[in-house]
Amino acid sequence: MSSPYVPTYQISFRDISQEHLYLCESLNKLDATMATETKTGNIDELISDFSRFYILTILYEGPAHGYQILRRFKKRVKKEVSPSLVYPFLKQLETKGLVKHTVKPVGEKERKVFELTQEGRELCTGLFKRFADLVSIAIEPSLYVCAHCGCKVYEGGYREVIEGKETTFCCIHCAHSYKETKKLAKKATQK
Ligand SMILES: [Zn+2]
Numbered sequence: 001m002s003s004p005y006v007p008t009y010q011i012s013f014r015d016i017s018q019e020h021l022y023l024c025e026s027l028n029k030l031d032a033t034m035a036t037e038t039k040t041g042n043i044d045e046l047i048s049d050f051s052r053f054y055i056l057t058i059l060y061e062g063p064a065h066g067y068q069i070l071r072r073f074k075k076r077v078k079k080e081v082s083p084s085l086v087y088p089f090l091k092q093l094e095t096k097g098l099v100k101h102t103v104k105p106v107g108e109k110e111r112k113v114f115e116l117t118q119e120g121r122e123l124c125t126g127l128f129k130r131f132a133d134l135v136s137i138a139i140e141p142s143l144y145v146c147a148h149c150g151c152k153v154y155e156g157g158y159r160e161v162i163e164g165k166e167t168t169f170c171c172i173h174c175a176h177s178y179k180e181t182k183k184l185a186k187k188a189t190q191k
Contacts, residue, residue, distance in 0.1 A: 162179065
């Protein structure tokens with residue numbers, strides 16, 4: 001007997017990659033001026049694809065040797081990253097003073113353990129912040145805002161037709177408070 005069909009709703013790597021390329025492009029445009037003025041100026045060129053960006057997030061979590069980077073990448077992205085991308089990228093980062101390495105024994109071998117320098121960490125913090133901003137711009141239009149408390153509703157929410165208009169709330173309690181406030185406001189104007 002065949003195993004039951006299990007649907008998967010995972011976003012494919014291609015989707016993420018395309019999306020990311022788009023975001024990176026916008027990101028480059030957004031602060032082209034700022035980038036040319038800093039020492040790490042053309043870093044945007046270096047991280048113009050998802051793989052490099054992801055390698056930075058791995059390094060940001062802590063020191064790692066090349067093989068660990070490859071392994072973590074595969075585990076999280078569900079796709080292999082080529083050593084011919086990882087190692088030259090690490091070298092470029094090192095040349096720019098964003099990454100440094102120390103040789104440490106790992107098992108029976110000696111391995112280069114890479115870690116971000118202070119400057120590298122600062123660059124990543126800035127980069128992640130910019131990335132997060134772009135992502136929130138991308139998802140913002142699909143969010144509802146609760147008519148009562150103003151909080152953003154990512155999922156679900158509560159809708160009710162009030163005075164002929166469909167109104168969105170985060171929850172039924174907010175809808176209740178909203179109606180109460182309206183009632184009070186009406187009473188006040190009638191006086
Ligand atoms: Zn609310």
